[in-house]
Amino acid sequence: MTETQRQPSASLSRRAFLQSAAAAAAALHLADVPARASRGAGKVRFYKNLGHGHIGVRANQQQALDYAVKFGFEGITPNPGEFENRSATEIRDWVETMKSKGVRYGAAGLSVEFRRDEESFERGLERLPKEAAILRQLGVTRVATWILPGHGELTYLQNFKQHERRLREAAGVLGDQGIRLGLEFVGPRTSRARNRFPFIC
Known part of the structure; x- marks a missing residue:
């Protein structure tokens, strides 16, 4: 099978994933509406x-x-x-x-380098508990980072699994201190074009 023949299937998988993820996010949002309403509108701005x-x-x-x-x-x-x-x-x-x-x-930025090699990730993850404890003392409740739209070596699935594992571990450490992790997708055309394998786009 040629690369051209395989491409529609990969595209369909990404589309199906994004559709299911959007549906799940919408469901979670709607499920939380009563709870947020009970906490009172106008408290968050x-x-x-x-x-x-x-x-x-x-x-x-x-x-x-x-x-x-x-x-x-x-x-x-x-x-x-x-x-x-x-x-x-x-x-x-x-x-x-x-x-x-x-x-x-x-919000603070996520200091853990989760986009590169495993050693860099592990070093950052090792430092994160102490950092998260300091953030909690400072009153910080949110940490944010961004997702790049591709990778030079990892395929879509490989990259997805790596993101899932690493970000789950980082989010767990932050969660122990009552801090939530937010993700931003960065996907301008210039960024998408420079990578061999596209990701979440």
Whole structure:
């Protein structure tokens, strides 16, 4: 069988997967509607979060807080590495300082390198429990990362299984601290075109 003949089947499998995933997500969303309604509408709202690193601004947490206050942001991106050698009391005092200025923490980035080799992944996963504990002390409840739209060596199925295993392990560590993991799909044409094997697109 030629590659051209196999392609429709692979495409169909991806389409079927995406359809079933969307249906499951919709079902979970609808199932949670009564619970969310009982908690009261209006408690959750969007707020402006300063992710200074995303716009090329170098700043420690104190500087980020100062920028947030100066330019009207209600949140900043956490950097747990700055608090590795801080005591619980120091961290608590810092959080109170932020609250006094009307600023909170937004989502943190996932520090575990899950896209590359196994050794890099294991190193990051080993450090994650300590980092997650610090994030919890800082009041962080969300961690986010992104999914690339392809891979140079792994087929769709191989890549899917690797993502499933690695992200499940990372999410489990975060979950132990009451932190949820969010995923973003990054799929511009330029990113999709540079990989031999497409993924989730």
